[in-house]
Amino acid sequence: MTYIAHISEDKRIHLLDNHLKCTAELASQFAAVFGAAQWGYLCGLWHDLGKYSEPFQRMIKAAHDMMDDATNSAYKVNHSTAGALWAIKKFGPLGRIFSYPIAGHHAGLADWQADETGNAALSVRLKENKLLELATKETIPPEILDKTLPDEKPPKGADPAFWIRMLFSCLVDADFLDTESFFEKDKARLRGQYQNINQLLILFNKFMDQKTIQAKDTHVNRLRKIILERCVEKAQEPSGIYTLTVPTGGGKTLSSMAFALHHASIYNKKRIIYVIPYVSIIEQTTDQFNEIFGDAVVEHHSNLETDELDESATKMRLACENWDAPIIVTTAVQFFESLFASRTSRSRKLHNIADAVVVLDEVQLLPPEFLKPILRTLEELRKYYGVTMLLSTATQPAFIPQPSFNFDGLKDTHEIISSPLQLHKEMKRVRVEILKSLDEIVEWEELIEHLKNYPTVLCIVNRRDDCRKLWQMMPEDTFHLSALMCGAHRSQSIAEIKRRLQEGIPTRVISTQLVEAGVDFDFPVVFRALCGLDSVAQAAGRCNREGLLKEGQVCVFRPPTEPPVGHLRHAAGLGKRLLEKESLDLIAPEQFSKYFQELYWLQGERLDQHGILADLRDGELRFSYRTAAWKFKMIDDRKQAPVIVAYGEGAELIEELTRRKPDRYLMRKLQRYIVNLPRYLHNKLVNEGAIRLIHEDIYIQGHSAMYDDKIGFCADRSAVYAPDDLIV
Structure with missing residues (x-):
C-alpha cells in the first residue's frame, strides 16, 4: 500500500516514508550543532507515524477527491500522538524526551499535567493508545520503527527542559522545510544564498576604513577608534x-x-x-x-x-x-x-x-x-x-x-x-547636578521657567501624562515624544529633531524615557525627572554626545508625580539615595555596580516573579511548557490593547481596511500606526464609541479628534468631534 503524507492541489503525492526520512535527516543536521543528531533524527522519523493509520489515509484522500467512497472519512485525524506513544513504548519514561516534540509539532509544546490545559496536556494525550494501535496495524517499514535509544548523551548539567525545547525547534523547522519543498519548490529555492561571515567581514572592514578616513579628528572619535580596536583584539579569545x-x-x-x-x-x-x-x-x-x-x-x-x-x-x-x-x-x-x-x-x-x-x-x-x-x-x-x-x-x-x-x-x-x-573619565562630557534637594518637589510651573532659559533643551519625564501636561505648558514650538504617538509619528518627529539640532536651530523637546536607548540626540542641556541611576546615565548620553562643548549640563529634579508603581518606583527610590550621596561623579561605572546589586537585592524572589523556573524543573521530565510561555510576556497583552490610528498614511490604510479583510501585508504596514493603551482605558473608549471594532480583534480610532499630529493619541477627546466627522 502507498502511504501518503501530503497531496498537492494538482494531485501530486508526497510519500509518507520519504517525508519521514527527509525530515529526520534535516532534524538530525540541525541537532548535530549541539551534539544531538541521533535524537533529532528519531524525532523526525517518528513525528508523523499517525499518518500510517487507515483513518488518516482515508481522510487525506477524501479531502482531495481521490476516493470512490468517502463516507465515514473523518474530517480531522490526530496524527501527532502515535509517534509520541511509540517513543514511550520503546524507551519508557525516557521516551518523554521525544514525546514532547512529536506530540507538539503542530499544537506546540504542552504541559505535562492537565491542571491548566486539560485534555491538551501530554499526560492525557499519552493515554490515547488507540491512536498507536491504528498506526501500527499498517505496514510500517522496520527501518522506521525499529530504532534503539541514541548513544549520544545530553551534556552533564544541561537543563533537560531546554534541551527538549531545542529538539522541538529542530523538528518543527525540518518538518516545515520538507513540506515546503514539496508544495512550494520556488519558495524553498529562495532560502539561504547569503554571503558568508568572512565575506561580510570584508565588507565591514572596508566600510570602517572609509568611515575612519572621513571622521573628524576629535577627542571622542579618537576614543571610538581605540574602543573599536579593543573589540577586534578581544574577539580572538x-x-x-x-x-x-x-x-x-x-x-x-x-x-x-x-x-x-x-x-x-x-x-x-x-x-x-x-x-x-x-x-x-x-x-x-x-x-x-x-x-x-x-x-x-x-x-x-x-x-x-x-x-x-x-x-x-x-x-x-x-x-x-x-x-x-x-x-x-x-x-x-x-x-x-x-x-x-x-x-x-x-x-x-x-x-x-x-x-x-x-x-x-x-x-x-x-x-x-x-x-x-x-x-x-x-x-x-x-x-x-x-x-x-x-x-x-x-x-x-x-x-x-x-x-x-x-x-x-x-x-x-x-x-x-x-x-x-x-574610559569613562576620558569620555566624560557632562556634569550631572541636582536642581534642588531631591526631598523637594519641583512644580511644573517652576520647571518650565528653568527650561525657558535654554533655547535648545531636552526634558525627560517618567510618565506619558506628565509628558503631555508639561508639553501643553511649554512654548508653542516645543516637540513632544511619547509612546502615545504611533511608530511612524515618532520616527518622523525624531528625524525632524535631529535635523534641527544638526543645523543649529533652537529646539525644545519634552519626552518620556523612550529617547534613552538608541536615539542619538545631542543636546547641550538635559533635564531628567528623578529615576533609576541607569536612566540618569542614559539621559546624560543625549547631552554633548559628540563632545563639541567643553561640558554639557544634566539636571535631575523631583517632579510633582511619582513614577509608575513597581520596578520604576523602586529604581527611582534607590536612585534618589545614591544621587544624594557625596560623589565627584554621580554616573561613574562603580556607581552602577552598587545600584544594580541593591536593586536586585530589593527585588529578591520577584526576579522570577511568575515562578517560571519552577514550571521547567522536574526530575521526571514533567514540564509545564505552555504555562511558562503564557507567563513569560515581556509585553503583557492582557494588560494593554492596540488601536490603529489615522496618522499620515495610517488614514489611507484604515480606509483600505474598511473595504476588505486584513491580510499579512496590510497588517504589517498598519503596525507602524498602532498605539497601545491600558486595557481598562481601551475598553472604556470602545464603550464610548471613540474606538471601533472593524474586524475581529482589530480596533481603529473612532473619529479624527482622537489623534493629534503633535502629541499622538488623546483619550480625553472621546466626546470631541471634528466638524467633518459630524457630516452625514
Missing part, C-alpha cells in the same frame, strides 16, 4: 560571555558588530544575532547595517513591512521564520519570548541560535521580573550550545552571582574594556 562597558556615544553599535564578526570568523560561528531593546529604535540600527551588508541583514520584529510580490522581501520573510541568515536584527521581546515560547511559529528558529554570536544591546533594560529565567537561559546557551554573548551598555548591570539572596547571575564574564572607569 574563546567563546564565552563578554561585557562591553562603554559610555553612551562611544560607538558601541559598530564596535560590538566588529567583535561579533571577527569572533564569528575565527571560531566559525554560524550567524550574528543583534538584539535591541525596543522596536522604536530598531530601524536606526538596521539602516546602518543594511548600508554595510545589504540583504544579508534580516530584520525581525512586529513592525516589519514587506511587499509579498517582491522576491527580496519574500526572502527576508522566509528567513524571519527560522533565522537562517548570517545577520539577524531583532528585539528583546522577540528574542526572549521565543526562548520561552510553546508555539511552533515562535520556537522554529531557536536551533539557529546555537553556535551563534548574540549581542544584547542596552542589557540593563532586561525586565527584573524575568531576570532569573533569562540569565539561566543565557548561561545554558553559553555552556551547552556554543553561543558567545556580548552584553553591551554604558550602565553594566551587576550580574555577578550573589548567594546571599539566591541570585545565580552569570558566571565567568569577561570585560572587553581594560578599564571602564578610565
Whole structure:
C-alpha cells in the first residue's frame, strides 16, 4: 500500500516514508550543532507515524477527491500522538524526551499535567493508545520503527527542559522545510544564498576604513577608534560571555558588530544575532547595517513591512521564520519570548541560535521580573550550545552571582574594556547636578521657567501624562515624544529633531524615557525627572554626545508625580539615595555596580516573579511548557490593547481596511500606526464609541479628534468631534 503524507492541489503525492526520512535527516543536521543528531533524527522519523493509520489515509484522500467512497472519512485525524506513544513504548519514561516534540509539532509544546490545559496536556494525550494501535496495524517499514535509544548523551548539567525545547525547534523547522519543498519548490529555492561571515567581514572592514578616513579628528572619535580596536583584539579569545562597558556615544553599535564578526570568523560561528531593546529604535540600527551588508541583514520584529510580490522581501520573510541568515536584527521581546515560547511559529528558529554570536544591546533594560529565567537561559546557551554573548551598555548591570539572596547571575564574564572607569573619565562630557534637594518637589510651573532659559533643551519625564501636561505648558514650538504617538509619528518627529539640532536651530523637546536607548540626540542641556541611576546615565548620553562643548549640563529634579508603581518606583527610590550621596561623579561605572546589586537585592524572589523556573524543573521530565510561555510576556497583552490610528498614511490604510479583510501585508504596514493603551482605558473608549471594532480583534480610532499630529493619541477627546466627522 502507498502511504501518503501530503497531496498537492494538482494531485501530486508526497510519500509518507520519504517525508519521514527527509525530515529526520534535516532534524538530525540541525541537532548535530549541539551534539544531538541521533535524537533529532528519531524525532523526525517518528513525528508523523499517525499518518500510517487507515483513518488518516482515508481522510487525506477524501479531502482531495481521490476516493470512490468517502463516507465515514473523518474530517480531522490526530496524527501527532502515535509517534509520541511509540517513543514511550520503546524507551519508557525516557521516551518523554521525544514525546514532547512529536506530540507538539503542530499544537506546540504542552504541559505535562492537565491542571491548566486539560485534555491538551501530554499526560492525557499519552493515554490515547488507540491512536498507536491504528498506526501500527499498517505496514510500517522496520527501518522506521525499529530504532534503539541514541548513544549520544545530553551534556552533564544541561537543563533537560531546554534541551527538549531545542529538539522541538529542530523538528518543527525540518518538518516545515520538507513540506515546503514539496508544495512550494520556488519558495524553498529562495532560502539561504547569503554571503558568508568572512565575506561580510570584508565588507565591514572596508566600510570602517572609509568611515575612519572621513571622521573628524576629535577627542571622542579618537576614543571610538581605540574602543573599536579593543573589540577586534578581544574577539580572538574563546567563546564565552563578554561585557562591553562603554559610555553612551562611544560607538558601541559598530564596535560590538566588529567583535561579533571577527569572533564569528575565527571560531566559525554560524550567524550574528543583534538584539535591541525596543522596536522604536530598531530601524536606526538596521539602516546602518543594511548600508554595510545589504540583504544579508534580516530584520525581525512586529513592525516589519514587506511587499509579498517582491522576491527580496519574500526572502527576508522566509528567513524571519527560522533565522537562517548570517545577520539577524531583532528585539528583546522577540528574542526572549521565543526562548520561552510553546508555539511552533515562535520556537522554529531557536536551533539557529546555537553556535551563534548574540549581542544584547542596552542589557540593563532586561525586565527584573524575568531576570532569573533569562540569565539561566543565557548561561545554558553559553555552556551547552556554543553561543558567545556580548552584553553591551554604558550602565553594566551587576550580574555577578550573589548567594546571599539566591541570585545565580552569570558566571565567568569577561570585560572587553581594560578599564571602564578610565574610559569613562576620558569620555566624560557632562556634569550631572541636582536642581534642588531631591526631598523637594519641583512644580511644573517652576520647571518650565528653568527650561525657558535654554533655547535648545531636552526634558525627560517618567510618565506619558506628565509628558503631555508639561508639553501643553511649554512654548508653542516645543516637540513632544511619547509612546502615545504611533511608530511612524515618532520616527518622523525624531528625524525632524535631529535635523534641527544638526543645523543649529533652537529646539525644545519634552519626552518620556523612550529617547534613552538608541536615539542619538545631542543636546547641550538635559533635564531628567528623578529615576533609576541607569536612566540618569542614559539621559546624560543625549547631552554633548559628540563632545563639541567643553561640558554639557544634566539636571535631575523631583517632579510633582511619582513614577509608575513597581520596578520604576523602586529604581527611582534607590536612585534618589545614591544621587544624594557625596560623589565627584554621580554616573561613574562603580556607581552602577552598587545600584544594580541593591536593586536586585530589593527585588529578591520577584526576579522570577511568575515562578517560571519552577514550571521547567522536574526530575521526571514533567514540564509545564505552555504555562511558562503564557507567563513569560515581556509585553503583557492582557494588560494593554492596540488601536490603529489615522496618522499620515495610517488614514489611507484604515480606509483600505474598511473595504476588505486584513491580510499579512496590510497588517504589517498598519503596525507602524498602532498605539497601545491600558486595557481598562481601551475598553472604556470602545464603550464610548471613540474606538471601533472593524474586524475581529482589530480596533481603529473612532473619529479624527482622537489623534493629534503633535502629541499622538488623546483619550480625553472621546466626546470631541471634528466638524467633518459630524457630516452625514
